[in-house]
Amino acid sequence: MISSTATVTFDSLDLDCGVTLAPVDCAYETYGTLNSEKSNGILVAHAFSGDAHAAGDGGWWGNMIGPGKGFDTDQYFVICANVLGGCRGTTGPGSINPATNGPWGMTFPVITISDMVRLQKKLIDHLGIARLLAVAGGSMGGMQALEWAVSYPDQVLAALPIATTHRHSAQQIAFNEVGRQAIMADPDWQGGNYYDRRPPARGLAVARMVGHITYMSDESMREKFGRRLRNSDEFEVESYLRYRGYKFVDRFDANSYIYITRAMDIYDLTQHGSLPSLFENIDTRFLVISFTSDWLYPSYQSLEIVSALRSRNCDVAYVNLQSAYGHDAFLVEVKEQTELVTGFLKSTAREASVGRK
Amino acid sequence: MISSTATVTFDSLDLDCGVTLAPVDCAYETYGTLNSEKSNGILVAHAFSGDAHAAGDGGWWGNMIGPGKGFDTDQYFVICANVLGGCRGTTGPGSINPATNGPWGMTFPVITISDMVRLQKKLIDHLGIARLLAVAGGSMGGMQALEWAVSYPDQVLAALPIATTHRHSAQQIAFNEVGRQAIMADPDWQGGNYYDRRPPARGLAVARMVGHITYMSDESMREKFGRRLRNSDEFEVESYLRYRGYKFVDRFDANSYIYITRAMDIYDLTQHGSLPSLFENIDTRFLVISFTSDWLYPSYQSLEIVSALRSRNCDVAYVNLQSAYGHDAFLVEVKEQTELVTGFLKSTAREASVGRK
Numbered sequence: 001m002i003s004s005t006a007t008v009t010f011d012s013l014d015l016d017c018g019v020t021l022a023p024v025d026c027a028y029e030t031y032g033t034l035n036s037e038k039s040n041g042i043l044v045a046h047a048f049s050g051d052a053h054a055a056g057d058g059g060w061w062g063n064m065i066g067p068g069k070g071f072d073t074d075q076y077f078v079i080c081a082n083v084l085g086g087c088r089g090t091t092g093p094g095s096i097n098p099a100t101n102g103p104w105g106m107t108f109p110v111i112t113i114s115d116m117v118r119l120q121k122k123l124i125d126h127l128g129i130a131r132l133l134a135v136a137g138g139s140m141g142g143m144q145a146l147e148w149a150v151s152y153p154d155q156v157l158a159a160l161p162i163a164t165t166h167r168h169s170a171q172q173i174a175f176n177e178v179g180r181q182a183i184m185a186d187p188d189w190q191g192g193n194y195y196d197r198r199p200p201a202r203g204l205a206v207a208r209m210v211g212h213i214t215y216m217s218d219e220s221m222r223e224k225f226g227r228r229l230r231n232s233d234e235f236e237v238e239s240y241l242r243y244r245g246y247k248f249v250d251r252f253d254a255n256s257y258i259y260i261t262r263a264m265d266i267y268d269l270t271q272h273g274s275l276p277s278l279f280e281n282i283d284t285r286f287l288v289i290s291f292t293s294d295w296l297y298p299s300y301q302s303l304e305i306v307s308a309l310r311s312r313n314c315d316v317a318y319v320n321l322q323s324a325y326g327h328d329a330f331l332v333e334v335k336e337q338t339e340l341v342t343g344f345l346k347s348t349a350r351e352a353s354v355g356r357k
Numbered sequence: 358m359i360s361s362t363a364t365v366t367f368d369s370l371d372l373d374c375g376v377t378l379a380p381v382d383c384a385y386e387t388y389g390t391l392n393s394e395k396s397n398g399i400l401v402a403h404a405f406s407g408d409a410h411a412a413g414d415g416g417w418w419g420n421m422i423g424p425g426k427g428f429d430t431d432q433y434f435v436i437c438a439n440v441l442g443g444c445r446g447t448t449g450p451g452s453i454n455p456a457t458n459g460p461w462g463m464t465f466p467v468i469t470i471s472d473m474v475r476l477q478k479k480l481i482d483h484l485g486i487a488r489l490l491a492v493a494g495g496s497m498g499g500m501q502a503l504e505w506a507v508s509y510p511d512q513v514l515a516a517l518p519i520a521t522t523h524r525h526s527a528q529q530i531a532f533n534e535v536g537r538q539a540i541m542a543d544p545d546w547q548g549g550n551y552y553d554r555r556p557p558a559r560g561l562a563v564a565r566m567v568g569h570i571t572y573m574s575d576e577s578m579r580e581k582f583g584r585r586l587r588n589s590d591e592f593e594v595e596s597y598l599r600y601r602g603y604k605f606v607d608r609f610d611a612n613s614y615i616y617i618t619r620a621m622d623i624y625d626l627t628q629h630g631s632l633p634s635l636f637e638n639i640d641t642r643f644l645v646i647s648f649t650s651d652w653l654y655p656s657y658q659s660l661e662i663v664s665a666l667r668s669r670n671c672d673v674a675y676v677n678l679q680s681a682y683g684h685d686a687f688l689v690e691v692k693e694q695t696e697l698v699t700g701f702l703k704s705t706a707r708e709a710s711v712g713r714k
Binding site: 110167168169170171173174175177178181182185186187202203205206209210212213216218221222224225226227233235237238241242245265268295298 | 467527532543559567569570578584
C-alpha cells in the first residue's frame, strides 16, 4: 500500500482561545477508495506523537489499517491527518507566523482537542464527506474520537475511543508536566526560539524517556529487559530508553510536545456539562476498548465513559482487553483489536445501509 | 526530642568495587538511651533522599520514632546514619578526595547497598553494640535492612524491610535512569565538576519531579490535586511538582543522586545465590510490610521475599497494608505501622531476653 502525505490549506480556523489562525495547513493521508455514496469514510486520529502516516510502511497503525485488516482498506476509505499543533505538515508552533514571517514558537496560540477536531472537520468537508462511518483513535486519538461524537453527532456514525479518557487525571497531567519541564530546562530551548539553532535535544529526549516508561507496563518491561546488562555497567533498559529518547528528537519538535501535551491536559469533556448529559440524544455507536495493564490510561477511565453512555441508553460495546503491553497495547494487540473493530465496523455499515432505506 | 548530627571518621572502608576509601566520614543521629547491656539498639536506614535526621523536628520518620511511638525511644536506642555516597555529612561524591584535595565528583568509586551497610556496621561497632535489636527501613532503607540480615545474621535480631525489594525491576531502573539522564543533560552538570560553580539545578529538579510522581498513587494525586487550577493556565499538581523539584535542589547533591540511585539499581541480593538459599540458617525475625497502592515497589516484590523466607521456615510476618498513598505510605501510614512495629519489636525484645537466660 503506497500512500503519500497530501496537504490542504484552509483560509482560517477559529480556535477555542479566541484567536483565528489564517491560513492553516492540514497534512493528511488516505488509504482505500471513497465509494460513490461517500459513506465509507473512517477518520483515524493519531496519539500525541503520531502523524498522518498511519498505514503502510512505518505507519503508526500499519498493523490495523490495510487490505483485510481491522480498518479494511478494501472496504473503507481511511483518513488520517496530522493534528493541529503538530510538526509533521499541519500548522503548529514550528510553522511560519505570517505576521512576523518567522516561526511561531511559543507565540503560537493555545490549542485544544476540539480545535484539532474542528480542523479535521474542515478536512472531511473538503473531501466531500458529509458523514463519517467512524472516528477511531487510541490515547489522544481517543479523545478526538470522543470529541467528534459530542461535537458532530450527526456526522459520525460510530466512535472508537481506545485506551483513553474524557479528561486527564492529576497523574497524567503530572507526567506531561515533567516532560514539558525537561524541555524547558534545556538551555537550548531558548524560550521556544530555537528554530534557527540547535533544538533542545537533551530535554526532549528526557521527556520522551519518561513517556516510554509510562507507555509500557511493569510486566512488559520485565519481559523485554529484565535486569539484563548491555555491558558491564549498563542495563539494557537504560540504553533502550536513551536510544528511543534521542531518536525521537529527529522526528519531533519540542514546542509541539509542549502544545500538544497541554491540549491533552486541558481537555475536559465535562466542562460543557456532565458526561451523561453530553451523551443525551447521541445516535453515534460506541466501541470502547481499554487494556488491563494500561496504567497510564487505566481501565476505570474507559469505564467512566461507558457508564455515562449506558446511563443514556447509548449503543455502546466495551471490552477491557487482557494485555501485558500497558498503554502501548492499542498499537500492539492486533489480533483482538482486529476482531473487535472488524465486527463493529461491519455492523455499523449494515445499520447505516438499513438506515438509508 | 533534641538531637544533633554527630560525625565519626573511620580510617578506611573497603568497597565492593575493590577500592578502599580512606578516610570515611559517617554522619549519624541517635535517639533514646542505650541500655547497660547494649541490647536495645535499633538501626533505622533511610530511603534514597533521606539523611541521618530521622526523628524530631523535620525528621523524615519523625512520626514513627520518639517517646511512645512505633520505634519507642523510651525503650530503644535508635540510630540513623546518612548513607555512604550521600551529601548530608557522610562521605560521598561531594566530599574531598584526599589524593587531589578537590571534590571527588564522578571519580568517586561505584558504591553498593552492601558498602552502605558495611559502613553502618563500623558505626554500630563504634557505638559498642555487638548485636542490634532490629534494622528497619523503607524503600532503599528496606534494601539495607535485608542486606544486614543476610550479611550479619548474628548481629541483627530482627529486620523490618518495608515497601522494598531485593532487586530493582526494569521499570524501577528505568525511572532512576530518567532522573540520572535529566541531571546529566543539564549543561551545569559539567560531568560532575560543578562544586565551585552553580549546580545542575534544573536537571536535578526534573529528576525529583519524576520521583515524586512515582512516590504517590493515581488515587492520592487525584485526591490531593484533582484537576484544580492554581491560576487560569496552571494546574495545582504542576506547581506542586515544580516547587518540590526546585526545593530538593537546596538539600541534595546531583552526583549523590547519580551514585545512590545506581547503588539501588545494581543491588541484587540474588547475585550471591537464590533468595531461599540466602535465608538458610538465618535466625533473624522478619516483619515485611508493603502497601496496596505502592506501584513503584509493588506488593509482589515483598511477597517474593516473604515466600523465600517461608520456604526456609524463617520467622516472618507479612502485612500488605491497605493505603491510598502509594510508595509514600511508609512515611505516612503511621497508625497501622505503629501497631505492627510496636508489637513486633516487643516480641523481639521478649524473645531476646528469654534467649539470654
